Amino acid sequence: xxxxxxxxxxxxxxxxxxxxxxxxxxxxxxxxxxxxxxxxxxxxxxxxxxxxxxxxxxxxxxxxxxxxxxxxxxxxxxxxxxxxxxxxxxxxxxxxxxxxxxxxxxxxxxxxxxxxxxxxxxxxxxxxxxxxxxxxxxxxxxxxxxxxxxxxxxxxxxxxxxxxxxxxxxxxxxxxxxxxxxxxxxxxxxxxxxxxxxxxxxxxxxxxxxxxxxxxxxxxxxxxxxxxxxxxxxxxxxxxxxxxxxxxxxxxxxxxxxxxxxxxxxxxxxxxxxxxxxxxxxxxxxxxxxxxxxxxxxxxxxxxxxxxxxxxxxxxxxxxxxxxxxxxxxxxxxxxxxxxxxxxxxxxxxxxxxxxxxxxxxxxxxxxxxxxxxxxxxxxxxxxxxxxxxxxxxxxxxxxxxxxxxxxxxxxxxxxxxxxxxxxxxxxxxxxxxxxxxxxxxxxxxxxxxxxxxxxxxxxxxxxxxxxxxxxxxxxxxxxxxxxxxxxxxxxxxxxxxxxxxxxxxxxxxxxxxxxxxxxxxxxxxxxxxxxxxxxxxxxxxxxxxxxxxxxxxxxxxxxxxxxxxxxx
Amino acid sequence: xxxxxxxxxxxxxxxxxxxxxxxxxxxxxxxxxxxxxxxxxxxxxxxxxxxxxxxxxxxxxxxxxxxxxxxxxxxxxxxxxxxxxxxxxxxxxxxxxxxxxxxxxxxxxxxxxxxxxxxxxxxxxxxxxxxxxxxxxxxxxxxxxxxxxxxxxxxxxxxxxxxxxxxxxxxxxxxxxxxxxxxxxxxxxxxxxxxxxxxxxxxxxxxxxxxxxxxxxxxxxxxxxxxxxxxxxxxxxxxxxxxxxxxxxxxxxxxxxxxxxxxxxxxxxxxxxxxxxxxxxxxxxxxxxxxxxxxxxxxxxxxxxxxxxxxxxxxxxxxxxxxxxxxxxxxxxxxxxxxxxxxxxxxxxxxxxxxxxxxxxxxxxxxxxxxxxxxxxxxxxxxxxxxxxxxxxxxxxxxxxxxxxxxxxxxxxxxxxxxxxxxxxx
Ligand SMILES: Cc1cc2nc3c(=O)[nH]c(=O)nc-3n(C[C@H](O)[C@H](O)[C@H](O)COP(=O)(O)OP(=O)(O)OC[C@H]3O[C@@H](n4cnc5c(N)ncnc54)[C@H](O)[C@@H]3O)c2cc1C
Ligand SMILES: Cc1cc2nc3c(=O)[nH]c(=O)nc-3n(C[C@H](O)[C@H](O)[C@H](O)COP(=O)(O)OP(=O)(O)OC[C@H]3O[C@@H](n4cnc5c(N)ncnc54)[C@H](O)[C@@H]3O)c2cc1C
Numbered sequence: 001x002x003x004x005x006x007x008x009x010x011x012x013x014x015x016x017x018x019x020x021x022x023x024x025x026x027x028x029x030x031x032x033x034x035x036x037x038x039x040x041x042x043x044x045x046x047x048x049x050x051x052x053x054x055x056x057x058x059x060x061x062x063x064x065x066x067x068x069x070x071x072x073x074x075x076x077x078x079x080x081x082x083x084x085x086x087x088x089x090x091x092x093x094x095x096x097x098x099x100x101x102x103x104x105x106x107x108x109x110x111x112x113x114x115x116x117x118x119x120x121x122x123x124x125x126x127x128x129x130x131x132x133x134x135x136x137x138x139x140x141x142x143x144x145x146x147x148x149x150x151x152x153x154x155x156x157x158x159x160x161x162x163x164x165x166x167x168x169x170x171x172x173x174x175x176x177x178x179x180x181x182x183x184x185x186x187x188x189x190x191x192x193x194x195x196x197x198x199x200x201x202x203x204x205x206x207x208x209x210x211x212x213x214x215x216x217x218x219x220x221x222x223x224x225x226x227x228x229x230x231x232x233x234x235x236x237x238x239x240x241x242x243x244x245x246x247x248x249x250x251x252x253x254x255x256x257x258x259x260x261x262x263x264x265x266x267x268x269x270x271x272x273x274x275x276x277x278x279x280x281x282x283x284x285x286x287x288x289x290x291x292x293x294x295x296x297x298x299x300x301x302x303x304x305x306x307x308x309x310x311x312x313x314x315x316x317x318x319x320x321x322x323x324x325x326x327x328x329x330x331x332x333x334x335x336x337x338x339x340x341x342x343x344x345x346x347x348x349x350x351x352x353x354x355x356x357x358x359x360x361x362x363x364x365x366x367x368x369x370x371x372x373x374x375x376x377x378x379x380x381x382x383x384x385x386x387x388x389x390x391x392x393x394x395x396x397x398x399x400x401x402x403x404x405x406x407x408x409x410x411x412x413x414x415x416x417x418x419x420x421x422x423x424x425x426x427x428x429x430x431x432x433x434x435x436x437x438x439x440x441x442x443x444x445x446x447x448x449x450x451x452x453x454x455x456x457x458x459x460x461x462x463x464x465x466x467x468x469x470x471x472x473x474x475x476x477x478x479x480x481x482x483x484x485x486x487x488x489x490x491x492x493x494x495x496x497x498x499x500x501x502x503x504x505x506x507x508x509x510x511x512x513x514x515x516x517x518x519x520x521x522x523x524x525x526x527x528x529x530x531x532x533x534x535x536x537x538x539x540x541x542x543x544x545x546x547x548x549x550x551x552x553x554x555x556x557x558x559x560x561x562x563x564x565x566x567x568x569x
Numbered sequence: 570x571x572x573x574x575x576x577x578x579x580x581x582x583x584x585x586x587x588x589x590x591x592x593x594x595x596x597x598x599x600x601x602x603x604x605x606x607x608x609x610x611x612x613x614x615x616x617x618x619x620x621x622x623x624x625x626x627x628x629x630x631x632x633x634x635x636x637x638x639x640x641x642x643x644x645x646x647x648x649x650x651x652x653x654x655x656x657x658x659x660x661x662x663x664x665x666x667x668x669x670x671x672x673x674x675x676x677x678x679x680x681x682x683x684x685x686x687x688x689x690x691x692x693x694x695x696x697x698x699x700x701x702x703x704x705x706x707x708x709x710x711x712x713x714x715x716x717x718x719x720x721x722x723x724x725x726x727x728x729x730x731x732x733x734x735x736x737x738x739x740x741x742x743x744x745x746x747x748x749x750x751x752x753x754x755x756x757x758x759x760x761x762x763x764x765x766x767x768x769x770x771x772x773x774x775x776x777x778x779x780x781x782x783x784x785x786x787x788x789x790x791x792x793x794x795x796x797x798x799x800x801x802x803x804x805x806x807x808x809x810x811x812x813x814x815x816x817x818x819x820x821x822x823x824x825x826x827x828x829x830x831x832x833x834x835x836x837x838x839x840x841x842x843x844x845x846x847x848x849x850x851x852x853x854x855x856x857x858x859x860x861x862x863x864x865x866x867x868x869x870x871x872x873x874x875x876x877x878x879x880x881x882x883x884x885x886x887x888x889x890x891x892x893x894x895x896x897x898x899x900x901x902x903x904x905x906x907x908x909x910x911x912x913x914x915x916x917x918x919x920x921x922x923x924x925x926x927x928x929x930x931x932x933x934x935x936x937x938x939x940x941x942x943x944x945x946x947x948x949x950x951x952x953x954x955x956x957x958x959x960x961x962x963x964x965x966x967x968x969x970x971x972x973x974x975x976x977x978x979x980x981x982x983x984x985x986x987x988x989x990x991x992x993x994x995x
Contacts (some may be wrong), residue, residue, distance in 0.1 A: 313841065363793075364706045389701045391709075470662070470674050474574035474681030481678035486660035489610060526699040528715045532726050547728055551711035555798030558711055559728035560825070566729050566754050 002049070009045060014038045015057055025409060026052035026297040033057050036357050040301055043399035053399035055299040059357065073250045079271030083109045085439060086266050086275040088253045088289055090117035092229065092425055093417050094281035095236035096432035101439065102243035105450045110237065110245065111268060113252035115553030116508040118233035120360065121283055122425065123516060124393025126307060126340050126348055128321065129225035130423040131168055134336060137190040140403040144427035146192045149223055151429035156227060159235040160461040162343045168224035168321035169199065169208070172216040177327060184219045194223040210317045210381045215324070224321050228343050229425050230516040234506065239459040241505040249508070256293050262412045263293060277413045277442050279435060284359045284396040286418035295410045298418060302359055303395040305351030306368035310386045311524050315345040317381040324378055338375050344519070347382065349375045362392045388524045395421040405431055407438055415439065462500035488530040490523020498534060502541045509542050511535070512552045531558070576682045580606045582894050583673055583686035585839065587655060588616020589880050590871020591692030592644035593887025599651045601895040606684065607648065607655040608675060614648070614655060615641035616694055618880065620724045623745055629881035640880060664689070666843055671866065688866045688894040691840055692887060695833040695872040703831050707794030716742035716830040723749060731826020735803055736760045737791045739767035741878060743830020748777035757783045758824055761805055763790040763812065766940060768967050770878055791827065792819060800827055833876045843867060850917035851875035857906060857922040858931045859893035860886055868894045875919055878969055882934065907983055914938055914988035916966050925978040933972045935986065937964040943990050947972065950985040964988065
């Protein structure tokens, strides 16, 4: 009866040849729709009847074929290996889980299909460790965000990365907004957010002298923090490796061998391995991984966001995260976004939110830049001439718009961590803790699990020269002259720091990987000056030719051929 | 500060940057009797000239056609013979302004140096505008480079950045690279310029494009980049007079490399950290006729002041900066600056200020706002008089012009520069 009503409703939205199947596990809708908007609308509607929505509605614009990015990397090197836990996905979630699992006497591997960790959403976000106010009360998002926010500060210290609680300011656009304070405070309280304040116009002016004059005070959340999302993900992975975890890059999970309702073997492009437990942290591909295990009870849809980064010399004009949302919309799926200081000292503006049909599409366009102008104008000092770059990322969302973090109901040894949209970065440490609890429950049925007594809580790092004063720099140069040779002039990166990154516990020999780790080329000249030198260092360290060095792995070589080779062709 | 780890050095003048501007500044400071040191962050002296292996340098200064490295070598030899200490591979982390001096905190592989100087000459050159600064959109493959970077790949490293190449922007470096890459066997599909006129020198259009039958598409730009790993193509689009894209004029062009020649930006991060005021038109510091910025004791020259198209004028400005810096540290006379502005017929000009009790001979450099193809006069407007400084048959924004004149500065009266078209007056 219920399904019929749902079906009628979907038809009225414009879904043809519609079918609806409602089970304990999920609601599955299918049919044909004219547009992605209709398909998503149907999905959101279905989510009212079950948190798990499988949306098999076909639109005109079919998804691009799932190409294996690294077909050339087919080998047998992993064949026959066996791990207690295999984590699929080297994003912030997979890496945080790996690090947390490294505390136990079990063998753990992370499989990542790309040439590095943090290639997808985990390096394409705002770097905000949200306070937890924005998430809808009662959701997993709200719960994990607030817990994650508390965990990041000590975690960042152990990882040796920077974290700063800059606080977040929601500006009032009319004097009337002030009366919303009790409502806002109530929501913050419901979500267990660590502190909130009402700021007067004058207080805002004093704290943020360059914000626009047409503000009427704001709601301030002191616990909001910032972090470098890719450095954080790499640091989590490195720390996991230092504590015994294996990270297999260019390794894509392409299937499972099942026996008796359990995964027994995991198939990859590098061989088939045994696993006692599999954790699906595959980000924008998590539904595909579920399907490979014959356990697809949720669909993902994809929301693209674009961000703009401003020159570092603008950093001094913005102290806190700031946004001026339209409060009429705040109950809805807020687009959010605003001005965000980055941990490296830039200002980031964004993100936008656009539903797209593809799993990933990192292209940018001028419309998104235009849309972000509404945030840019919040700060009187900012203009588009100060932009040094812009980029897009894609959030993987379930139709109930909440995280899905649970043991599979069908497969005994599979855990799904899916639909980790924003605030996934902020939530990662808390999600990791709970996933590990679930993992131990599953594993302990077959094996007694002890904590490692030699687990090192602190990541071994190379010197971070940004933290040194002049005298300390002098001393370190006396010990190792490479620290005195500056390669990247915009971000002040020395040659030895690049070499250090190539000798870390997770070295990756591409230009973008180096950029994510220590930033040569991430500054205002965008690698115009330092690229040849960084390529030379990469070539020296790997014994490869200058022309073999790539931007981001297979097929992305920087230069094509030496002049001599070309001339003799 | 610990004496063992940090080397302390005192000098009268510190020159930052050893391109042609810095070399000339150091030479002239030394020749005028000052103690001077030269600081360069790259491993060799010569600045951008190191990678400009084409000829055409030095026509004004030597009446000869030299290559970039040849031009630089002459200055480098002089610097060596004058025994000017030159620190290469040396990076300035920070400059601190003291009451009567500047302290530079520098590092190189031998250690850290604290260099105290009475005057500072900034000759830091410029950097290229990137694809992000012109808001190029689409995918993010490898194979997109600024022209200077492509020039480095070819001329210094010996590698081809691509074989099927689209060039966006018609700046001089892009034009020169079009020729250079053609000579190395690459195919240049075309040069796409968003403006209705090329931004590079006429001479380079003729010698680098026309001589090699490379098409120049005006009022046309790259709209979208395609390709996942390495660039595979671009969509180009025509634009109307106001720069707006003309719908329906999109064309897909296959290429494996995109080179940008879309302008240069003076490098002034150090100047800005010292509160030196920057001219929004030139993007370099405001200077007076002595290349003295608005902060006493800080001088600037070469491409860090404004982007030159001829190296000879770069050297000239260095020479002026060097001798003025010596004069200034010797008497520390208070300057009497008057504003030298321009109206909207002029794109920009140097100097923007005149110290009216100093040198009356003023070397004026300027670019017109638009192309004047009728005869026009360049006028100096004072209180209530207008003097024609020089007449030109043609003026183009892409070609910087120079006029030397004697300023009869009587009192504290502002000056203005103006270009006036003389219709029918040949
Ligand atoms: C524009 C934007 C701004 C955001 N801002 C914030 C913010 O400020 N704060 C915040 O908390 N959150 C933010 N988020 C959300 C946050 O980025 C994500 O929640 C988080 O990065 C998700 O991490 P993940 O590990 O789940 O996914 P990912 O980082 O995408 O990792 C999944 C990985 O799995 C790999 N994989 C997939 N399939 C396979 C397979 N079959 N075999 C092997 N590997 C596979 C993929 O290659 C990928 O690397 C933002 C997101 C966007 C798009
Ligand atoms: C590609 C190209 C082609 C050209 N072709 C011609 C031509 O054909 N004919 C012609 O006459 N002119 C030509 N020019 C113009 C002329 O050569 C340049 O304008 C001139 O080289 C600029 O000199 P400069 O000393 O101001 O700057 P640069 O040559 O750029 O030198 C600046 C130097 O300062 C150093 N530096 C910068 N900041 C610091 C710091 N903080 N600390 C230490 N060192 C620092 C840099 O490393 C660099 O070595 C060309 C210019 C370019 C870029």
